Amino acid sequence: MNFFNLLRIALRALQRNKLRAFLTMLGIIIGVASVIAMVAIGQGSKQSIQQQLSGMGSNMIIIRPNSNISAGARLDATSVQTLTLDDVKALQKQAAHLSAVTPLASAKGQAIYGNNNWPTTIQGVNPEYLDSIRQWPLQDGIEFTDRDVQSQNKVCLLGQTVITNLFPNGENPVGKYIRFGKVPLLVIGTLTAKGESAFGQDQDDVILSPFTTVQRRILSTIYLQNIYASAIDENSTTAATDEISQILRTSHRLKPTDEDDFAVRTMQELINTFSSTSQLLTVLLAVISGISLLVGGIGIMNIMYVSVTERTKEIGLRMSIGARGIDILLQFLTEAILISITGGIIGVILGITSAKLVTVFLSWPTLVTEYSILLSFLVCFITGVFFGYYPAQKASRLDPIEALRYE
Amino acid sequence: MSNQKILELKDIKREFRMGSEIVRALKGVTFDVAAGEFITIMGSSGSGKTTLLNTLGCLDKPTEGTYLLDGVDVRKLGRNELARLRNHKIGFVFQAYNLLPRTSALENVELPLLYNQTISAKERKDRAVAALEAVNLGDRLDHTPNQLSGGQQQRVAIARALVNEPVMILADEATGNLDSRSSYSIMALFQELNAKGKTIVFVTHEPDIASFSSRTIMLRDGRVMKDSANENRKSAKEVLAALPQTEDY
Numbered sequence: 129m130n131f132f133n134l135l136r137i138a139l140r141a142l143q144r145n146k147l148r149a150f151l152t153m154l155g156i157i158i159g160v161a162s163v164i165a166m167v168a169i170g171q172g173s174k175q176s177i178q179q180q181l182s183g184m185g186s187n188m189i190i191i192r193p194n195s196n197i198s199a200g201a202r203l204d205a206t207s208v209q210t211l212t213l214d215d216v217k218a219l220q221k222q223a224a225h226l227s228a229v230t231p232l233a234s235a236k237g238q239a240i241y242g243n244n245n246w247p248t249t250i251q252g253v254n255p256e257y258l259d260s261i262r263q264w265p266l267q268d269g270i271e272f273t274d275r276d277v278q279s280q281n282k283v284c285l286l287g288q289t290v291i292t293n294l295f296p297n298g299e300n301p302v303g304k305y306i307r308f309g310k311v312p313l314l315v316i317g318t319l320t321a322k323g324e325s326a327f328g329q330d331q332d333d334v335i336l337s338p339f340t341t342v343q344r345r346i347l348s349t350i351y352l353q354n355i356y357a358s359a360i361d362e363n364s365t366t367a368a369t370d371e372i373s374q375i376l377r378t379s380h381r382l383k384p385t386d387e388d389d390f391a392v393r394t395m396q397e398l399i400n401t402f403s404s405t406s407q408l409l410t411v412l413l414a415v416i417s418g419i420s421l422l423v424g425g426i427g428i429m430n431i432m433y434v435s436v437t438e439r440t441k442e443i444g445l446r447m448s449i450g451a452r453g454i455d456i457l458l459q460f461l462t463e464a465i466l467i468s469i470t471g472g473i474i475g476v477i478l479g480i481t482s483a484k485l486v487t488v489f490l491s492w493p494t495l496v497t498e499y500s501i502l503l504s505f506l507v508c509f510i511t512g513v514f515f516g517y518y519p520a521q522k523a524s525r526l527d528p529i530e531a532l533r534y535e
Numbered sequence: 536m537s538n539q540k541i542l543e544l545k546d547i548k549r550e551f552r553m554g555s556e557i558v559r560a561l562k563g564v565t566f567d568v569a570a571g572e573f574i575t576i577m578g579s580s581g582s583g584k585t586t587l588l589n590t591l592g593c594l595d596k597p598t599e600g601t602y603l604l605d606g607v608d609v610r611k612l613g614r615n616e617l618a619r620l621r622n623h624k625i626g627f628v629f630q631a632y633n634l635l636p637r638t639s640a641l642e643n644v645e646l647p648l649l650y651n652q653t654i655s656a657k658e659r660k661d662r663a664v665a666a667l668e669a670v671n672l673g674d675r676l677d678h679t680p681n682q683l684s685g686g687q688q689q690r691v692a693i694a695r696a697l698v699n700e701p702v703m704i705l706a707d708e709a710t711g712n713l714d715s716r717s718s719y720s721i722m723a724l725f726q727e728l729n730a731k732g733k734t735i736v737f738v739t740h741e742p743d744i745a746s747f748s749s750r751t752i753m754l755r756d757g758r759v760m761k762d763s764a765n766e767n768r769k770s771a772k773e774v775l776a777a778l779p780q781t782e783d784y
Contacts, residue, residue: 447621448594449695452650
């Protein structure tokens, strides 16, 4: 019997018992819908956690000069000056796993406005630092641009802690001139509050300026304290680290036997925490989806057994007019799969809808992934085959004489 | 043509094991049926009628003896081959019609052809329509069994038995559930089919029905007691016409 005929017969049989078929489907529908919705909620919160972690800089990579040996003595890292703008350019040009690279020149000093002063740090960066590496939005004003970097313009952005201490009366700092040491800087924007870092540092106690301004006008040096970079995502951090090492070793012309004269640091701890959390979530959801589909599958099996018993006479008739065991088996198997697949389709639709409703009414972030839809579909099919097989086999092994006489 | 043997039974024995006892339902049945015959098999309950019917219908295999259906030795076949044989060579008509509920007459008649892969969807439909027209139900194609009378349902079942062009129609008490008027009408149909050359084997316990056939085989205790041609075969059509008209109101 060909596939089309099988489908026809199965559809007819289900049509004869619409309500029962629907109720059987309901188990699968609820199972699949809840899996889709839960995975969507899980993925949504995972994504929002991921965004928050990225905001904290989970995919940030910090490159520092390493201790160097000068005349037999190992020198302190801060006194070593090995990173230059050429390294930044090399990284920007060659690194495939990095989404952004910025030089970082920093200086400690006193910031002064009117009667107020505050000891803080000025960090010289390029415009990518805010957008791509730290994902740090402005509260007010504008960011500095590449043109400001090129012309070493004396402009700056203030962190919230600096604003609180220099402008205690709630003045708007944008457009005001402050001094950092002896250098006057025009405040062109303010940063949003970022709070403490994972290591307890106040991230808002900072002034940001074009790195050329800090390098030339404040520090008077051609070296950089740090290079900050951002990996494309958390997963490629390790690959990015290796890549950076390779590029910098080449650009520093180090022999294979030489030690690195730089150090690459990542936020590995943050990443580890994050990945273990999301793994836990995934396992939990897999278990829940497994249980709900198991229940749905048992429902199918139950109804298929009832159906086989109830239609014993029909089976006998079909056998007497020439149906082979395999024909009967395939017929009932097709019915079971049809129930589970149809239930799966309705379940997917319902799941997506309820995920959207959750977003609209509870404003939880949700994300429906193709992978979860595909997976639940596959599981539905397997459920249909697995739980449909035994009742179908029972039907196919009936003796036609007994079956025909069955009342 | 009329000499061609459709059924050849030689010393058919069938034993069932019921616990420690062995029940011998058929104790050596021998007869032939030629093409175009209309035979009735009669016997009281316990005579082995049902077992013989199951054997003739290839639903069951004899323990001993040979059974040739259209030249094929049934005893040598497996389950699937028997199913194929039933599909190609036998048309069943049951006492309780055995139509699929909530399924149109047309689809019920198409059923045997669904299990024959060589037949296309179009041919299947054409043949089902033709079979229903042959039993005078050409205007009831889309009716479901519960919209049809008992006689009409049995006609659908006969159409279903005809649709695969079997060498033999095997009817099991086909008139048992019908009133006499419908019974005669069904018998008239069988006689009509027989006149067109169909071989019919009819199992019944009503002597009245047997009188419409060309030959009667009487069974008793698993043996053929009497095998005789009917001298004065009645025409079901005439009997039907002779019945007093009931008034419709």
